[in-house]
Amino acid sequence: MRYRAVLLSALLAGAIGVSGCGGSAVAGDSAEGPGTIVVGLDTMRFNPETISVKAGEPVKITFRNAGLLIHDYISEGADRNVKLANVGGGKQASGIFQASKPGTYNVVCIQPAHKEAGMVGKIVVVE
DSSP, X not given: OHHHHHHHHHHHHHHHHHHTOSSEEEXXXXXXXXXXXEEEETTTEEESSEEEEETTOOEEEEEEEOSSSOEEEEEOSSSBOOEEEEEOTTOEEEEEEBOXXXXXXXXXXXXXXXXXXXXXXXXXXXX
């Protein structure tokens, strides 16, 4: 049973990797307003690693954990940081990010050793 779960996770991660190629994404408009999706992987990566949003505009970020391990998506330094913590494997959580000043804001997974293993990202705020 465990083998099937690991195999399914690997296949899902591969499918997401193929369909989500590219280093950045721009938050787009949805029925609820601007929003974007970021996927967390057990390879200690966010996909996409970098997203871009407009200054002053609240953006709904949905974090989907496509792995088996618990992951976080937590921004730093903004007016309104997104704090999506302890998202279990196969689960998702949403939050609002907003920054009034253009710049680059760091995103991290604070689970033990995940940040150090490379599970970091960026939210680029543009005019």
